[in-house]
Structures are given as structure tokens and as C-alpha cells.
Amino acid sequence: MFTPSQADVRRFFCGAYAKGRQGLPMEPLELLAWQWIERHPEYHAELADLDAALASMHVVHEARDNPFLHLSMHLSISEQCSIDQPPGIRQAVELLAARRGSLHAAHHEVMACLGRMLWESQTHGRPPDGATYLAEVQRRATADGA
Structure with a gap:
């Protein structure tokens, strides 16, 4: 299993941002990252x-x-969602996205659940x-x- 360091993660997102801005070819994961980066212009200065x-x-x-x-x-x-792991997550996120009218809004709600799960895991x-x-x-x- 690949476990990137904090620096690796920052290099990856800054690199995807640079490639996206320049219209350069990207690996599939970079392209997915770029799609989410585009939805968060408030982060562009830091990614640049x-x-x-x-x-x-x-x-x-x-504060942020x-x-x-x-x-x-x-x-x-x-x-x-792409691998449906845990089983049923794809359907739940799709339903939440339909109810919220936005995959992006659904992701933000799922983040709260994911963050809580990780916090509980680390705390206990x-x-x-x-x-x-x-x-x-x-x-x-x-x-x-809902």
C-alpha cells in the first residue's frame, strides 16, 4: 500500500493544479484531482x-x-464510490447527490462522516x-x- 507523506500530497495537488492550468497531459488521478480543484477556486493561490x-x-x-x-x-x-468500498457507499453517495442536487454538496456531507470515522479510529x-x-x-x- 502506498502511504504518501504530507509533502508528497502537497506536491501532487500543486502539480495537478499546474498541469491543469497549463493544459498539460495528466494521469487519471491527476485529472480527477484537477476536476475537484476547479470546484475550489478558494484554494488556487495555495496550490499555485x-x-x-x-x-x-x-x-x-x-479559521479555515x-x-x-x-x-x-x-x-x-x-x-x-468507484470501487463501492465499503459496499453500498456508491449508492448512498449517488442518492445523497440526487437529494442535494449536487455531487459536490454530497461529498461535503460525506466528508463530515468520513472525518468522524477517522477521528474515532485515531482517538480510540x-x-x-x-x-x-x-x-x-x-x-x-x-x-x-433531507
Whole structure:
């Protein structure tokens, strides 16, 4: 399994941003990243400056999202849906997207569930609970008034 470092992640997204802006050929994962990057213009300035992105790796900005974490979560959810892992996630995200009228909005709701699952896993020192994660996404996708 490939486990990229924080610097690797920042290089990847900054590189995908640069290639996308220049219209250069991209690998499939870079293309997927570029599609999410385009939906987040608020991150473009940070993605445009790799040196600054690497220099600020250990700086915590309490008032805003980490663009690299946010985009990584978009990629994770996209990958989960593409392979339907955990089983049922694709259908739940598709239903949530239909109810919200936007895949992007659905992803942002799923991020809350994914973040909670990862936090619980790290806090309690146990493996991520995919069943609880899926149940939370399904609940959001099927809740009355959603």
C-alpha cells in the first residue's frame, strides 16, 4: 500500500493544479484531482505556490479548511464510490447527490462522516469502522426532510 507523506500530497495537488492550468497531459488521478480543484477556486493561490505549500506544512489555520486535506477527502470519496468500498457507499453517495442536487454538496456531507470515522479510529486506537461510516452516509441520504 502506498502511504504518501504530507509533502508528497502537497506536491501532487500543486502539480495537478499546474498541469491543469497549463493544459498539460495528466494521469487519471491527476485529472480527477484537477476536476475537484476547479470546484475550489478558494484554494488556487495555495496550490499555485509549491514552495509556500511545503513551508507551511506544520502551520495550523484554525479559521479555515486545509485545502490539501479537503481535496484528499474528495479523492478518497471518489475512489470509494468507484470501487463501492465499503459496499453500498456508491449508492448512498449517488442518492445523497440526487437529494442535494449536487455531487459536490454530497461529498461535503460525506466528508463530515468520513472525518468522524477517522477521528474515532485515531482517538480510540482501532481500525476505521466502515459499517458505521456507511450507515451515517445512508442516514443522511434517506432522512426525511433531507
